[in-house]
Amino acid sequence: MYNEFINIKTVFIDVDDTLLDFGRCASVSMRAAAAAAEITLPEDFEALFHRVNNSLWKRVEGGSLTVPELYKIRWNLIFGEAGIDFDGVAFENVFLKELAGSAEHVIGAEELLEHLKSRNYVLYSASNAPQLQQEKRLAKAGFLNYFKEIFTSESVGAQKPSREFFEKAMALGGVADKDSCVMIGDSFEADISGAAAFGIKTVWVDRKGVSAEHPGVATRVVKELGEIKGLL
Template sequence: MKYRLFLLDLDDTLLDFRASERLSFKRMLASLGVPDTADAVFADYQGINRGLWTALEQGEISKDVLKVERFRRLFALHGIDADPRRASDSYLDWLPQTVVLIEGARALCDALAAQGEIGIITNGIEQVQSRRIAVSGLADRISFVATSEACGHAKPDERFFAFSTAMARRFVKSQTVIIGDRLEADVLGANRYGIDSCWFNPARLPNDGSATPTLEVHALRDIPSRFAAC
C-alpha cells in the first residue's frame, strides 16, 4: 500500500449523519413544544439546509449565519412560532448524542491506522464534530481533526487542504488519499490540491460532475483491499 496519510470525511463516510440528523431534529422540535409533523417539515429542513451548506462552501455565507438561518427559513415556511436561535442551540446539543456509525467504519479505521495516520477533514461545526468523534469510539484511531471552522475555509477550497495536511506528522502528496462521500467537496478538493481520492458511493450514484475520483467504492469494507492494490 502506497498510502500513509488518510484524510477521512466524517458525515456519511464514517458516521451516518442522516440517521443522527432526523433523530436530533425530532428531539429539537419536542424541546420547543412544536408538534411533530415529522416528514413534511423535516424534508423541507433538509432542502433548506443543503442549499445553505452549498452557499457556505462557495464562500457566500458564514457558519454562524447558517446555524440559525436554516431554522428561521423553515419556521417562516411552516408558520411555526418558535425561536430559530433556540432551535439551533437545541439541535446542535442533540447531534453529538445521536451518533450512528456507518457499517464497516470501525474496521476501516483499525486497518488504516495500522498502515499510517488518519486525519478527519470536515466542514461541520467544530464543537459538535469533536463531541461526535468522542462518542463514536473512533477517537483513539484518529491523529487529528481539521474543521473548516478552525481553518476559515471550507472544502473544496485548496486552503482547507493545506491547513489539514499541515496538521499531519508527515505529508507526502503521493502517499496521501482523501476518502469521502461528496464529489463536490471531497473529491473535487483532492483534484484541486493534487492528491488521490476515494469516492465512497454506497448509493451507486452517477458521477455527472467535473470531479474525478482515483477510486470508487460502494462499501467501507472494500477500501483496504483496493488500497493494497495501489
C-alpha cells in the same frame, strides 16, 4: 494489478455521511429539540430539513454563506416553509447541542477504521463542522482514538473544498508529500473535487450513485465503506 494507492501513508476522512450517519443523527436531534420546544413536527419534516440543509451547505461550499450565517437562518427557513411560529435561532442552539451528542455509525465505519489502523496509516478526520462537536461525536462513536488529529474547518481555518483547507491540514499534520495522501468522503463537491483540484488522490463513497455525472475526477469510486479495504 496496478495499485494507485501504493504510496499512501496519510488518510484524510470526512465525518458526516462517511463515518457517522448524519441523517440518523439529525433525525434523533431534531426530535429531541422539538420535544424540548414543545412543537409538533409535520410528517415530512426530515425531507424538508434535508432539502433546506443541503442547499445551504452547497452555498457554504461555494463560498456565498458562512457556517455561522447558516446557523442563523437554517431553522428559520425550515419553520417558514413548514408554517411553524418558533424562533429558529433558539431551536438551532438546542438542535446543535443534541447533534453534538449524536453518533450513529455508517455501516462498516468501525471495520474500516480498524483496518486502516492495522495497516499503519496515519488518519486525520477532515470535516466542515465545529471542532468541539466533531470531537464529542467521534468520541461517543468510539472513533476518536483512531485519529492522530481531528481536523475541522474551525481548527484548520479554511473550509473544504478550498485549496487552503487541504494545504493547511497537510501542514498541521506535518505531511509534506501530496502523493502520500488520500481523501475519503461522500460529498463530490466538498471532499472529492476539492482534494482532486489540490492534487491528492481520492476515494469517493458515492452512496447516491451519481458518480457518472462527474467522470474522471475521483481516483476511485466505491458504493460502500467495505470496498475500501480492497484499496488501502
